[in-house]
Amino acid sequence: MSGSPRSDRHGRSGATVLPEKVLEEIETHLKARERRREELADRARRLRRLSQVAMTEVHAGTSTPSWFEEIREETAKLAEFLRTEGHGDSGLALDGLQEAVEALLLAAVVNREPLPGPRELGVEPEPYLLGLGDLAGEVRRLALRALTVGEVDEAERYLAWLDGLLLTLLRFDAPRSIVAMKPKQDAARGIVERTRGDVALARALERARLPRTVEGGT
Numbered sequence: 001m002s003g004s005p006r007s008d009r010h011g012r013s014g015a016t017v018l019p020e021k022v023l024e025e026i027e028t029h030l031k032a033r034e035r036r037r038e039e040l041a042d043r044a045r046r047l048r049r050l051s052q053v054a055m056t057e058v059h060a061g062t063s064t065p066s067w068f069e070e071i072r073e074e075t076a077k078l079a080e081f082l083r084t085e086g087h088g089d090s091g092l093a094l095d096g097l098q099e100a101v102e103a104l105l106l107a108a109v110v111n112r113e114p115l116p117g118p119r120e121l122g123v124e125p126e127p128y129l130l131g132l133g134d135l136a137g138e139v140r141r142l143a144l145r146a147l148t149v150g151e152v153d154e155a156e157r158y159l160a161w162l163d164g165l166l167l168t169l170l171r172f173d174a175p176r177s178i179v180a181m182k183p184k185q186d187a188a189r190g191i192v193e194r195t196r197g198d199v200a201l202a203r204a205l206e207r208a209r210l211p212r213t214v215e216g217g218t
Helices: 020-060 065-084 090-110 125-148 152-169 181-209
Strands: 005-007 013-015
Touching: 020 065, 020 090, 020 125, 065 090, 090 125, 125 152, 125 181, 152 181
Parallel strands: none
Antiparallel strands: 005 013
């Protein structure tokens, strides 16, 4: 027998082509996946908000290590959830993981520490690379902040770091269907050139303000 007569939620009646047990198993699966998707989206949103606040605090000079410890913890948990229960729905978590990677890498830059890799953060390479690409904008903000207080040497250090970041990003040439690196590379290239211009102008102005030596004296 293919199934039993029943009325569906739309009031239609007749025999289904699958046994009731199979239909119920499919419905249970779909409902469970819907719950997992809701949980996944909620966790990703929380992680994204936490990361955004932490980066804002970095630029305000008020961040604390505890912020980034929490982000790192939540990132690892979310990535593990994707690998176990949330596989197949990773797109829902991409923004959250990408933002978290960006925040954790920014903390490393500010603290002059080596950047942690995807394995150290517990994430897949795809969200890691997207977060790495977005880091260019945050480092530019650090350079501009240095320029506003007259720290041209510090701004030049950030510019050199941006040059290295761009070189790193340009190494990856994956299809957009795997990871959309081209927009990140193009954006980083523009950021580097604008920052180079800002630093060059600041250096020129700094030199123009230096006291000139009088011929035959100091």
